[in-house]
Amino acid sequence: MGRVIIAVDANGADLGPAEVVRAAVLAVAADPELRVLVLGDLSGVDRGSVSDRVELLDAPVSIAKAPEPVPAVRSTPDASIVRTAKLVAAGDADAFVSGGSTGAALAAALFNIKRARGIYRPALAMTIPSPAHPFLLLDAGANVDVRPEHLVQFAHMGSAFASEVLGVARPRVALLSNGTEASKGTSDVLEAHAALASGAGALNFVGNVEGFTVVSGAADVVVTDGFTGNVMVKTMEGSSQAVLGAVRAAAMSSTRSKLGGLLLKPALGAVRAGVDPEAQGGAVLLGLRSLAVVPHGSFTARGFAAAIALAARGVREDLAGRTHAALEAAGALRRAPEPSGVVNTVPGR
Amino acid sequence: MGRVIIAVDANGADLGPAEVVRAAVLAVAADPELRVLVLGDLSGVDRGSVSDRVELLDAPVSIAKAPEPVPAVRSTPDASIVRTAKLVAAGDADAFVSGGSTGAALAAALFNIKRARGIYRPALAMTIPSPAHPFLLLDAGANVDVRPEHLVQFAHMGSAFASEVLGVARPRVALLSNGTEASKGTSDVLEAHAALASGAGALNFVGNVEGFTVVSGAADVVVTDGFTGNVMVKTMEGSSQAVLGAVRAAAMSSTRSKLGGLLLKPALGAVRAGVDPEAQGGAVLLGLRSLAVVPHGSFTARGFAAAIALAARGVREDLAGRTHAALEAAGALRRAPEPSGVVNTVPGR
Numbered sequence: 001m002g003r004v005i006i007a008v009d010a011n012g013a014d015l016g017p018a019e020v021v022r023a024a025v026l027a028v029a030a031d032p033e034l035r036v037l038v039l040g041d042l043s044g045v046d047r048g049s050v051s052d053r054v055e056l057l058d059a060p061v062s063i064a065k066a067p068e069p070v071p072a073v074r075s076t077p078d079a080s081i082v083r084t085a086k087l088v089a090a091g092d093a094d095a096f097v098s099g100g101s102t103g104a105a106l107a108a109a110l111f112n113i114k115r116a117r118g119i120y121r122p123a124l125a126m127t128i129p130s131p132a133h134p135f136l137l138l139d140a141g142a143n144v145d146v147r148p149e150h151l152v153q154f155a156h157m158g159s160a161f162a163s164e165v166l167g168v169a170r171p172r173v174a175l176l177s178n179g180t181e182a183s184k185g186t187s188d189v190l191e192a193h194a195a196l197a198s199g200a201g202a203l204n205f206v207g208n209v210e211g212f213t214v215v216s217g218a219a220d221v222v223v224t225d226g227f228t229g230n231v232m233v234k235t236m237e238g239s240s241q242a243v244l245g246a247v248r249a250a251a252m253s254s255t256r257s258k259l260g261g262l263l264l265k266p267a268l269g270a271v272r273a274g275v276d277p278e279a280q281g282g283a284v285l286l287g288l289r290s291l292a293v294v295p296h297g298s299f300t301a302r303g304f305a306a307a308i309a310l311a312a313r314g315v316r317e318d319l320a321g322r323t324h325a326a327l328e329a330a331g332a333l334r335r336a337p338e339p340s341g342v343v344n345t346v347p348g349r
Numbered sequence: 350m351g352r353v354i355i356a357v358d359a360n361g362a363d364l365g366p367a368e369v370v371r372a373a374v375l376a377v378a379a380d381p382e383l384r385v386l387v388l389g390d391l392s393g394v395d396r397g398s399v400s401d402r403v404e405l406l407d408a409p410v411s412i413a414k415a416p417e418p419v420p421a422v423r424s425t426p427d428a429s430i431v432r433t434a435k436l437v438a439a440g441d442a443d444a445f446v447s448g449g450s451t452g453a454a455l456a457a458a459l460f461n462i463k464r465a466r467g468i469y470r471p472a473l474a475m476t477i478p479s480p481a482h483p484f485l486l487l488d489a490g491a492n493v494d495v496r497p498e499h500l501v502q503f504a505h506m507g508s509a510f511a512s513e514v515l516g517v518a519r520p521r522v523a524l525l526s527n528g529t530e531a532s533k534g535t536s537d538v539l540e541a542h543a544a545l546a547s548g549a550g551a552l553n554f555v556g557n558v559e560g561f562t563v564v565s566g567a568a569d570v571v572v573t574d575g576f577t578g579n580v581m582v583k584t585m586e587g588s589s590q591a592v593l594g595a596v597r598a599a600a601m602s603s604t605r606s607k608l609g610g611l612l613l614k615p616a617l618g619a620v621r622a623g624v625d626p627e628a629q630g631g632a633v634l635l636g637l638r639s640l641a642v643v644p645h646g647s648f649t650a651r652g653f654a655a656a657i658a659l660a661a662r663g664v665r666e667d668l669a670g671r672t673h674a675a676l677e678a679a680g681a682l683r684r685a686p687e688p689s690g691v692v693n694t695v696p697g698r
């Protein structure tokens with residue numbers, strides 16, 4: 001497997017840092033060559049039960065609830081999330097995990113771990129647990145205003161992650177658009193489409209997908225800007241919960257339905273598990289010098305452990321190196337330093 | 350109620366023009382002051398059973414399946430959809446209904462009925478039958494590249510439609526964004542937000558909504574560009590069907606579940622009916638000199654009848670006039686003729 005060290009910021013977890021420590025213990029128990037460094041307010045943690053491959057580093061300063069993550073990251077060098085990123089930047093750990101604020105994770109990672117060579121913008125990638133067919137969506141919210149060349153890089157970054165880390169053979173990569181025809185889309189989407197369709201390299205570009213077909217499994221990697229991606233992810237979550245809520249309400253509407261609901265309950269539990277985000281380990285930031293994983297702050301130890309395992313897999317498969325090679329083969333690397341761009345969440349320096 | 354004449358193109362209906370004739374008969378039976386003109390290939394229609402307030406006009410030429418609707422509309426003046434739009438433009442009918450291709454309906458309406466005075470772009474508005482709270486979404490796909498002032502007009506057009514036609518008192522109008530904070534969004538969304546927040550007029554602007562909160566009823570009118578709106582609508586449809594499909598599959602997974610599913614079936618039918626698009630009558634094109642309603646081509650007579658009733662309500666409530674007054678009060682009318690803009694679906698002249 002290869003020895004791997006993952007640095008984990010524990011202060012953003014809704015259930016508290018102790019839950020993340022439990023996650024680290026679970027993760028190292030499943031992976032004999034893994035070490036985990038946990039940073040956070042660890043005052044309440046029972047250190048007796050912790051594996052010797054889990055190292056606890058007191059980092060009580062938290063910016064997990066800061067309303068403006070970018071200035072908070074800049075002005076709080078001893079914040080746990082910043083210290084975690086610095087451990088990775090210094091080579092003391094191989095990858096970064098932080099639950100909670102994606103904006104803070106992106107800022108801490110950008111300023112310390114930094115973008116990989118030739119990358120315009122890191123992208124937030126999420127595995128969407130659609131019942132029919134899970135797919136990787138990027139950008140899910142890191143960059144709201146993007147250019148066509150950013151979309152092209154997202155396509156390659158997502159493809160490399162899907163094949164090397166998620167184990168999808170020859171992932172089908174698609175652009176999200178308002179129709180499947182190549183003529184559909186914003187001017188940026190049309191330009192990205194043309195570049196991807198004519199591109200060299202090993203990318204398995206399958207054209208446009210729309211909101212409907214994407215849910216039914218038309219692609220393994222779905223590429224879009226961070227605005228549309230964010231709207232899509234939240235719409236899927238909202239719709240799924242609304243429908244399941246309506247099914248639950250229907251099951252309470254009569255005695256007959258109640259009995260039916262009771263009999264159906266175990267099978268419905270399986271449906272719910274099929275759309276369970278914890279199993280995926282959370283979102284990842286692609287395009288940094290090292291992989292960064294961002295589990296949701298509401299996750300339990302199980303979800304944080306999945307995030308740590310995901311980060312370890314990214315390190316072992318040399319995701320950063322393979323992504324760079326894929327972008328180089330496709331001629332999609334950034335050639336000159338970019339003028340100081342504007343990223344809505346985080347300045348794109 | 351007031352006498353109203355609605356012109357209906359019947360050639361785009363998947364079930365054929367006869368289904369639309371049945372819809373017209375249903376609609377006039379429910380509305381004693383309504384007349385309906387039905388245009389289409391009516392060779393197979395039994396004219397004996399048709400009300401004398403339904404007028405059948407033979408218009409066998411159809412461009413409903415034309416792959417490129419804009420040139421088809423331009424080059425086929427005797428197409429049923431073009432003749433239907435011309436009847437409205439000439440004042441022989443008060444509003445336009447055409448099932449099937451939204452692109453063809455938009456082109457036929459733009460070229461013949463034309464934009465209302467002071468409107469940049471017509472928008473496609475859809476009532477989204479979310480289980481928790483239905484809401485009006487615009488633009489759902491007519492304009493993929495929009496500017497902030499277009500979003501501002503969409504907000505006023507949607508508000509007027511929701512209050513005057515859908516009967517929502519003081520509709521809460523929101524901008525779709527990647528977060529609820531005013532600082533979230535693309536540069537265009539930020540600019541539209543600032544204009545709406547500081548705007549005069551009677552608009553009840555409630556700020557940003559995101560994909561998650563929108564499904565739970567945070568707003569009555571949700572404003573976005575046609576690219577994001579189209580992705581959102583299709584994602585909601587896809588997600589809802591995927592979850593219901595998974596519930597159905599779960600109900601077939603064991604004898605116990607099968608019995609449960611059987612007992613739950615009537616209640617689940619109610620859930621499905623709650624997300625039934627036919628009841629809404631379809632999408633509407635706002636910002637034209639007359640209202641245009643675009644039912645889905647797959648609708649049955651019930652859905653087409655709802656579309657006709659919706660169009661009649663729009664006429665009786667003087668939607669076009671009230672929208673113009675609202676835009677004028679808010680200072681949001683277009684001041685100078687717009688240079689020939691680019692609309693992805695239809696040239697925006």
